[in-house]
Amino acid sequence: MKRVALLLTVGVSCFLAASSLQGAEKDVYIVGVDAAFPPFTWVEQGEFRGFDVEVIQAIADLEGFSVEFRDLPWATIITALAQGKIDVIASGLTVTCERDQVIDFSLPYWEVDQAVLVREDSDLNAITAFNGTKVGAQAGTTGYQWIEDNLVAQGIDVKLRAYETYEMAVRDLENGRIAAVLCDTDTAQGFVDAGRKVKIVGIVRTGEQYAYAVTAGDPYGLLPKINDGLRKLYESGVWAELVAKYFPGRPVGPVPLKRTTVCE
């Protein structure tokens, strides 16, 4: 019994010591991804894959640090970073001012708008899809937020349903339970390309930017390395290769991008 108590004491003090020792560098940085967001991040046969996974790995190689990927669901990923449970988020994360208050963003590397998805055989257009209808989006996403801020809050007659994943929203769309789904353009294209019975009828130009993010205050000085890494990747042409691999036909521009989201 005494030995157990001793072990417990040693164990607990190790945890305390580990958590208070916030050194300037870590051997391995934990990169959080929501591995249910292709083509940016996913897991196939046990391996982390996707555009963001390859980009962060390439930046880490260039800048001389090591990363390990950890999968966390979207619901927990931002708070986990805010609390330092993970060190980086690389998972198609849109820069918003709300998020900016609890985490720090790198320079943006990607721009997306929101696509309006309807059933393949539907004759709704981008306007009629949001008039007197039920629509859906994944909870906690910028698509969901856009509908709430620009339609629901403005008194427009539209019922918004929250889904845990976009896949579920698209399924409900196919089954006729909702009339439209609003999601990031690349994700929408993914559903269309995969042969789901949906089509894109319009784009809402939100001009959102994706960026990588670190814990507030950047305790390990990763942001300059990530920004510099993005620039080097573009200059060496690796960036163009990765874009072509994951987003065939998409035009390639220089990164990092200029941030358009200005927060107070």
Add this chain to the structure above:
Amino acid sequence: MENFGFLIRELPWFWRGTVVAVEVLAGVIGLGLAAGLGGAVLQVYAPPPVPALVTALERFLRGIPPIVLLLLVFYLPWNLPPLAVAIVALGLCSAAYQSQIFRMAIQSIDRRQTEAARSLGMSSPQTILYVVLPQALRRAIGPWSNEFSSQIKDTSLAYIVGVVEILRQARYVISYTYGNSLLVYGFCALIYFVLTRAGNAALYRLEARLWVPGFERRGLERRV
């Protein structure tokens, strides 16, 4: 159903998810068993105010949803690995429920047995250890198998803190194939069903093996 191929390709990873789920289950059930049995003994035999304190803790743990407990433990200031978070949170929850199973079983043993043991000169711990618990634990197996079943199914909650168990593996497959949710979740249902049935079958056999003649037993009541 033209594309069963991906499911077969992903089988090793579903197996991996199942192993992780069983790891979580073993930890949860183990922690719950130790803490639950200890809690039950304290609730029944410890001098005041211990039983009241244990009861308060048990009511608290039973009164909050396991998923909230998971998030609470996850956001503690220490960086526990996801598996440890899941085991601690779900284990505490299970301990609270298990303590009630064991308390019921202990209290179902006739009081006069305790009095007889004490009058023969056995100490209080001896009485608990050699007279009450061997009988109570046998009686607890039935209701305990119920808790075991619900814990298998509750391991699916662990994905929220980043444990890659069966459902998380399923989510991976659904998202990169942009669909097949019915098929994949159906497959998950099958895995959970097999796990639960196998676990319960083993517990029924254990119950039968440990049966003492003259003791009540599942299936015997109606045969007379």
